Amino acid sequence: MALVNAAIDEISMTPFQWKLFAFNGFGYAVDSLLIVCQSIAQPGVDKEFGRSHKIIAGVSLASQIGLLAGAALWGFSADIIGRKLAFNSSLFICATFVLLAGGLPDYISFSTMVAIYSAGAGGNYVLDATNLLEFLPVSHTWLVTFMSIWWAVGYTITGLLAWAFMPNYSCPESSTHATCHRAQNWGWRYLHFTAGSLVLVMSVARLAFVRMSHTPRWLIAQNRDEEVLMVLEGIAKKYNSPFSLTIQHLESQGRVLHSERSHWSALRLRKHFASLFQTRMLTYSSLVIFANWFVIGMVTPLYFVFLPYYLASRGAKVHGDKGQYTKWRNYAVNQVAGLFGPIIAGVLVQTRVFGRRGTLAVGAGFTMVFMFGYTQIRTPSQNVGVSAAITAASNIYYGTIYAYTPEIPPSAHRPTRYGLCVVLNRVGGIIGVLVGSYADVETTAPLFVCAGLFGVLVLLSLSLPFETRGKRSV
Known part of the structure; x- marks a missing residue:
């Protein structure tokens, strides 16, 4: 790994890595775009079809279950089959089922499609962060943090599309299941058709402009030295x-032990998980980072998935506008404001005062205060301004945690640990959806819970044992 890292630093930054940053x-972008797509659709779907369960937000729950399945599938398989397959196929899966979801006639079938397209997107940022990190010279590892700008771009695109479609093609706020009919409620369908088309264009562009290979560090872990040389020399x-x-x-340097065994052998599978707890410090690091991701999972749907409800109810209370x-x-204003979070994070993580851990604490702390x-x-104006500030501040945290998580574990087991983080994140998300479903989102109670959870994230961020600023991942 040291030799491969040195070779990547010698090659330095090339147009290939910049293309990887983009693609x-x-x-x-797709991960955030699709999470928001279903959350925007949920109020309109509820009115047109009626909820299968009167209390539980079934569409959001289906999304979280799909994201959980996708994180487990892509995250746990990537150390076994490599990172290449997910890069080439995941966006096609998403595009297909997003387009299908827009034409479905009832609540159950729509929720099923949401679960499937969420599964396609569920492991995207696990693999995308890993792919980029494992090709970057140490001088440009900050790009993994800055890549979360794409996450904010996904939110922004969907927010603007919602602003374009939902006011003009949705049932009135006062309508009920009995009075909301398909003919007057095409907004969420137009949103899915447009989003699915964008994802399809992205998936074709990936294949057309990047000839993705297995990452050199994964090949080293598989004892495929000749292929490592071919990729880097190329x-x-x-x-x-x-x-x-x-x-x-x-x-x-010798050979990697047990690489002659099947990729799916019990020994090799066990080592991917056992390596995350090999020493006391690694165990502590894994547990703290798992706790961070679990708490994020709870707070994300509790606030962001239910944000349309919050904005509507708070707007009605402060100036009677429903x-x-x-x-x-x-x-839409909220999502545009979110673009500033990753930019701020990309600057702060490179400073000696903050680094990765300090930036995490800053993002979580400001989000708590604004909430x-x-x-x-x-x-x-307070309604728009403060909610936009929450989105920007929380994206400082999200952008940093997405980059920090893959920097710690060794390359041979990186997606396995990241996958575990995201699985716990999705479990927390399911809990968050259930809490939000039973809570009254037109009151401030869920906001106090969200603020408290971000306070917990401040403490968890400062408890992380490793500071990775300026250091080379292995």
């Missing part, structure tokens, strides 16, 4: 970069 970023020759690594250098246009305009403030809003 791996598509996976981030990049160096294409972009006229210096390259001095030889097959003799690699083979002189109109669709105002609600979705405010929603407490959101419970006290009195005017329309």
Whole structure:
């Protein structure tokens, strides 16, 4: 690994890594785009079809279950079959089922499609962050943090589409299941058709402009030294970069044990999990990062999935406006504000004062403060301004945790640990949806819970044992 890392640093930054930044970023954008797509659709779907369960938000629950399945599938398989398959196929899966979801005639079938397309997206940022990190020279590892700008881009695109479609093609706020009919409720369908088309374009672009190979660090872990040399030498020759690594250098380090066994052997599978708890410090690090992801999982749907309800109810209370246009305009403003979070995070993580852990604490701390403030809003401008500040501040946290998580574990087991993190995140998400379903989202009670959870994240962030700023992942 040290030799491969040195070779990547020698090649330095090339157009290939910049293309990876863009096209791996598509996976981030799709993940957020689809999470928001179903949450925007839920109020309209509820009115048109009626909920299968009167209390539980079934569409959001289906999304979280699908995301859980996708995280387990893509995350746990990536150390076994490599990162290449997910890069080439996951967006096609998403696009197909998002387009199908827009034409479905009832609550159950729509929720099923939501679960399937969420499963396709569920492991995207696990694999996309890993793919990028394992090709980057140490001088540009900050790009993994900055790549979360794509996550905010996904939110922004969907927020703007919602503003365009939902006010004009949705049942009135006062309508019920009995009075809301398909002919007047095409907004969420147009949203899915447009989002699915965008994802399809992204998936074709990935295949057309990037010839993705297995990452050199994964190949090293599989004892495939010749392929490592082919991949790195190919990049160096294409972009006229210096390259001095030889097959003799690699083979002189010996062989990786047990690589002759089947990828699916019990021993190899067990080692991927056992390695995350090999020492006391690694065990502590894994447990704290797992706790971070579990808490994020609870707070994300509790606030962001139910954000349309919050904006509508708070808007009605501060100025009596229950109109669709105002609600979705405010929603779009929120998502545009979220673009600033990853930019701020990308700067802070490189400073000595903050680093990764400090930036996590800053993002969580400001989000907590703004959420407490959101419970006290009195005017329309406060409603928009404070909710937008929450989105921007929380994206500082999200952008950093997405980058920090893959930097810690060794490459041979990186997606396994990241996959475990995201599985726990989705379990927390299911809990968050259930809490939000039984809570009254038109009151401030869920906001106090969200603020408290971000306070917990401040403490968990400062408890992380490793600071990765300026250090090389292995």
